[in-house]
Amino acid sequence: MKRSVGLLVITNIPAMGGRVVVLQRRGKFNHEKMAPESYPGGCQASIHGGVEENEMFEQALFREAEEEFGSDFVLFLKQHLDGMSEVSIIKDESCEIRTYAIELPSDCIKVIKLRPSSGRLDFLCKDKIDSIVDIKQFTRERGVTDSRVIAMFNDARDAVMKALCGQ
Numbered sequence: 001m002k003r004s005v006g007l008l009v010i011t012n013i014p015a016m017g018g019r020v021v022v023l024q025r026r027g028k029f030n031h032e033k034m035a036p037e038s039y040p041g042g043c044q045a046s047i048h049g050g051v052e053e054n055e056m057f058e059q060a061l062f063r064e065a066e067e068e069f070g071s072d073f074v075l076f077l078k079q080h081l082d083g084m085s086e087v088s089i090i091k092d093e094s095c096e097i098r099t100y101a102i103e104l105p106s107d108c109i110k111v112i113k114l115r116p117s118s119g120r121l122d123f124l125c126k127d128k129i130d131s132i133v134d135i136k137q138f139t140r141e142r143g144v145t146d147s148r149v150i151a152m153f154n155d156a157r158d159a160v161m162k163a164l165c166g167q
Contacts, residue, residue, distance in 0.1 A: 006045030017125030027119035041144030070113030101163035
């Protein structure tokens with residue numbers, strides 16, 4: 001069974017609309033797999049990745065956080081764990097996806113060190129949630145070519161809505 005874990009980082013950045021969720025926009029190349037990224041230009045949770053066979057979800061979350069945002073971010077995150085909550089669980093016979101959310105001080109942005117496979121960060125405020133489009137409207141290979149478009153898988157969009165709006 002394929003398992004994955006994600007984290008939605010929520011923070012307050014007045015210049016970006018106030019309370020925002022930090023999204024990761026996929027790059028064109030996956031340096032871990034040494035292959036093109038699927039759905040390049042699409043958005044996903046702040047941190048997202050696979051859970052290895054003998055790994056717990058929380059362990060995978062910290063490993064992925066370090067791989068994608070660096071060890072300084074992990075130290076910052078661990079200081080604020082009491083605010084982390086599970087916002088989505090999707091489980092069927094083929095996969096299990098857990099998404100967590102945490103509200104962090106805006107200084108968290110300063111400690112993020114993006115890696116080559118991390119793509120870039122986008123910030124989405126509550127009033128822009130309705131503009132999220134289904135990433136399946138795009139081809140897996142070409143992805144999202146217009147950087148103004150926020151395209152996500154529906155389960156990720158739902159997790160963002162729940163994290164930002166409590167829905």
